[in-house]
Amino acid sequence: MIDALVMSIVILMAWSFLYRENIFYRIGEALLVGLALAISVKVGLDVLFNRIYIPIVVKQQWLSPTLIAVALGLMMYTRFSKSLWWVSRWPIALLSGAGLGVAMKGAVMAQIVRQLDIGSLFTKDIFTGVNNLILLVTAITSLAYFLYTFEHKGALAPVAKLGIYSMMICFGTTLGLFLMSNIGFAISLIPTVVRPPGLYASIVAIILIIVDNLIKKE
Amino acid sequence: MSFLRRIEIPIILFAIGSLLPLIDYYTGNLSVQASELLSWVVILVTFSYLIGVVNLFRYHLNNIRKGRDVYYSVLVIGSFLFYLAIAYLNKSIYDWIFSKLYTPLSMSISSFVGFYTYTVFLRGARLKSPTAILLLIVTVVILLYNTPSIRALSPQLITVGDWIKNVPNTGAYRGILIGMGISMIVLFMRAIIGRERSYLGGG
Amino acid sequence: MDEVQRTGIPLVDRAVFMIFIILIAIPAISPLGLPISISSNTVEVYRQIEDLKSGDIAMWITDFSVGTWGQVGPAEVAIYRHLFDLIRRKGIKVIIVTTYSVDGSLNAERILREYVDTRGLKYGEDYVNLGWIPGYETTLMAMAKDFQGIVKTDAYGNTIDKLPMLRDVRSISDIALIGFSTSTSPDPYPRQLGGYGKPLIINTLIATVPWTLPYYEKRLITGYIGAESDAAGYEKLTGMPGEGLRTLDAQTLSHIYGVGLIIIGNIWYFTRRRGGKG
Incomplete structure (x- = not known):
């Protein structure tokens, strides 16, 4: 009963925008952003816990190459510094390169060669x-x-x-x-x-x- | 220090990142290194994902500081802190909020596109030129073809719809796919030689 | 004062929205029971999943966003139910994973929590939820090539050595069927997982279906589900009714409404033009 009522209230808050922009819609919008942020942080931290904390701290693999990835990951946050922002380009370049390389590897066969037949x-x-x-x-x-x-x-x-x-x-x-x-x-x-x-x-x-x-x- | 700031370093890193999976795939060499790189990507993506969160957070804090849309920004940050705390304190409430609040809210906002597509149909779908006529005829046939009850009543429509979907539509999409594939190769080549630097965010 | 200036939304648009809401509300209040036909692509997907044998491992990648639940969710639920039914009936094993964004893992957890009956099944032996492994296409490639290298823990932090059903999964060759749901580009999946001779099934937005067809035609994707009507068909095939069948009448009415608006819009346009206003 309460579930359906809550669901319908939030649906109507969002849909009220179809009538005109109003306070209910904006509250719904702000709520959505806040919740999405919290979800992202929670799941992001879970991933980092599973990928970094468990192998390095729990399994005590102190000299794991994962540490390099962690260092690169932290380097991304230098983009918030006016003097060190250029450091963030290194991990971004590696990430973009890996993404494009992997995509291209698959694209040659799936998107070009096979489609020509x-x-x-x-x-x-x-x-x-x-x-x-x-x-x-x-x-x-x-x-x-x-x-x-x-x-x-x-x-x-x-x-x-x-x-x-x-x-x-x-x-x-x-x-x-x-x-x-x-x-x-x-x-x-x-x-x-x-x-x-x-x-x-x-x-x-x-x-x-x-x-x-x-x-x-x- | 000035050496480290040189643009060549990220370009070399880009080349290493892109070539490792390709060398592994085409030659079978450097397989261990390629696997390691792919597992690094998982961590890097997570860090970059959290950058988005930090950015949005900073935006709303800035709003509060400047007195711009204060109440909404307070609500964003308040709901964020509340939900994050709940995530670690009470899993069942966290799940309930996700199912009964976040999901319908997210779906409702996504559904706006549907409402506005109807107005596009009313205002913009005009039989003005031969290309527009072709576009709209196909649109109508495809809409009716995908209407479950009409499909059940008219087998001929299924034949026509299947043909449009599987022959001319697939052919045109195939051209687009090939174009996209070739563009990707061109982009890769340009990035490797340092002509394409947009991924570095300027500079 | 002009209506648009006063409210931001033109009166005609409001009328269009209102009629749409009324149209889809009618069958929600009182179902019309309009006939349904099951599409051949739905039957094909059902067959490929049903053909799994005892001990086979199916991997389902749930990558669709929360906002698109209304389109992709019903079929996803129907497929999960089918897969979990096959665990009981045939003894298959199921891996659930997300690669694209956080949303997918939350959707997967929601389906497991609210829609699928997991009673009597052993977690880690019959099915496993790996949660979100960020990386999208790079993760897909890594899973196909070196599964143990990329999968370190499941969604709940259990390390892979504590999950018996994953012990022998080394690469894509140890998996009998792969499926994925997406609400964005389907390209990465056939690029990385197609061409291995394994069934590769997609559950996606109907708007994405034409994009998948060149891959489907080349059998890089072997089956597709792309609408609530397909979800409804799938529910009918599995004998487990759900959201797809419940929304079928509304779909019929809304499509006819769309065609009607195109016709009315053109009559309006040509009448005005003939009257010298167009």
């Missing part, structure tokens, strides 16, 4: 061949559209133009699905606010909106 255009089933041709054309033309190294002139112009149409199909699909995704969030919340005890909170919210309107009109 398009099925045969000459198949027993004519529809499969035609579909493969459409796959090929849409892939090449949309890629051509992003070739900003060359101006879209001459032979590249119609190809890039066709690329726009290819991408319109792809963006149309995404737009339809984007709406579906976003309304899904609201749909999952609505039962809480239209069934008792959430309904009572909703009635109070509606009364507040009516009163606010009457005050504004006066």
